[in-house]
Structures are given as C-alpha cells and as structure tokens.
Amino acid sequence: MNTQFFAAWIEEIAAAVRAQRDHLTQLDAAIGDADHGANLDRGFTAAQEALAGASPQTPGALLVLVGSTLIRKVGGASGPLYGTAFREMGKAFGEAAEISPAELSTGLNAALSGVQRLGAAAEGDKTMVDALAPAAKALAQAVRDGLKPEEALEAAAAAAEQGARATVPLQARKGRASYLGPRSVGHEDPGAASTALLFGALKAAASR
C-alpha cells in the first residue's frame, strides 16, 4: 500500500462521509448535538484540499497532514479524535514508501492508543472505540492468519461495522451522549458509525 493507496482511501472516506452526511447527523441528533455529518464532511473536504495543495510523498506524511487538517477544521470532538488517529498512524509509518498489512496493523494500534489516550474511552463506553478496537483486532488476527491484504481489510471493515451496530443497546459513558444517561440507549453511536465508514472506505480503496 503506497501513498497513492492512502490518497485513494481519503477520497473514498470523503465520498462516503458526503453520502452519509445526513445519516450521521441524524444519529448525532438523537444522542448528541446534530453536527457529526456536517463536521466530518467539512473536515475531510479540507483534508482533500490540503493533500491537493501539498502532495505528500509518503503514506506517513500524507496521514499526518490529514490528521492535522482534521484537528483544525472539524470543530467537534471528532476533530481532535480522528485527527489524533490519523497522525498517530502516520507517525507509526515513518518514512516508509510502502506499507504492508502488518505495518498497517501496527499503525492502527497506534491510532487506537492515541484515541484512547486523548478521549479516555474504553470498549463498551459507546464511542468510536467500539468500532476502532474490534477493527484493529480483526486486522491483527488477519495478518497473523496470513490473509491477503484485501481479505484482511474486509475483515477489519466487517468488525468495525459489527462493533458500530453493537453500540445500539449500550448506555454512553463518554462523550456528549453520556450526559443523556439511560436515554442514550437504543441509538447507534455516531462516532462508531463514522469509524465503520472509514473502514468501509479502506476496503473500497483496496478493491479499486
């Protein structure tokens, strides 16, 4: 997976977020402040513009630029969180020109650690971690099992999707929804839903 692949990933994310913008905002309207779709759309649009302007030469530099742009432009809690995720993944990749599935797995674990350090959320708190952590585990398992890259990304995407759906019956313990207490039960977490979109986009980039 080279720089072009990761640029394609960001393109796929931007397209998916734009297509699902209203859906994400509806999820957020139920248990948050109804801006998740608009915030992410603004952030990933800005990230694409930044990439077009700077043309980073390595996957690491590309992801760090995406992360920094998200931190500055998103405006909601997902900005610092997703921004940190992309930056940590980019930093883990270093100067490498080509990323193997094993390195992607390492990068994803770094992203997860960064998100948890910043947001202090554990699995089961009804946050993006509930999609991110299973995806990271599924990718690590796929690498250990020696699956092909496309199969490994497929497994990660499926795990993220399943993790997001599994947030529906949970009561939020972190993030804006936690202020609602029991009223947060019965709704899919918007952050987990958008994380599942990110992994769907990763799978889509691999099948281009």
Added chain:
Amino acid sequence: MVGIVLISHSNGLATEVAALARQIGGAHVPLAAAGGTEDGGLGTSPDLVTAAIKEVDRGDGVVLIPDLGSSVLTAKLLQTPDDVVIADVPFVEGAISAVVAAGGGASLDGVLAAAEEAWHVRKL
C-alpha cells in the same frame, strides 16, 4: 502574570464568563475567550485557542479552562508540560477563582490550585 484562556463550545458563553471574571478579578489579568468555531458556530477551533494562548502568554504560564467535550480534547492537544496547563474545574467558578488568583500575582501552580478550590465552594 499567569494567562488564562476560557475554551467553550459557545463564543457567547466564553466571552460572557470572561467578562464576569474580569469584573470580579480585575481588568489587568491576561484573559482571553476562545469559544465556538471560526465561522461563529457551536464547536471548538484549535486555531482560535492557539491564538488566545499566544495573546495571554506573558512568560509565566497559561491556564486553559475548557467547558466540555471537544473543548477538553482541544485543550489536551494544545497543553505543554509546565507551561500551558489544563484546569479541570467548573467553568464559571473555576474561571473566576483562577482570574482572581492570577490578578493577585499567583504562580502557575497557585492559579491551578485556586481554580481547583472551586470544586469545594458550595452555593448553599
């Protein structure tokens, strides 16, 4: 003098708490409000917070007081050890305590401790 930045989702909330704290704590304290997004909506702008930190930094350290959610996460991203620090305190009461302490010439640790005292001041 220690600088103070109030970080809120709402520009109006940050600005008015700053006005209240300034009235009680003294107009001479370096205090800035960083509320809302750059286009005036509800949210947090790291660029606005960064500018506010620069504005109030007199070389004695800066205390960030966030309200909740992305304000806290943005503050965590912009903190630096021993220089730009977060006060985990009630927004209004913490801001007033911090501004009063800073205005009295307290050190960075002193301002943080004063802000923390806001947890223990009951209204009734």
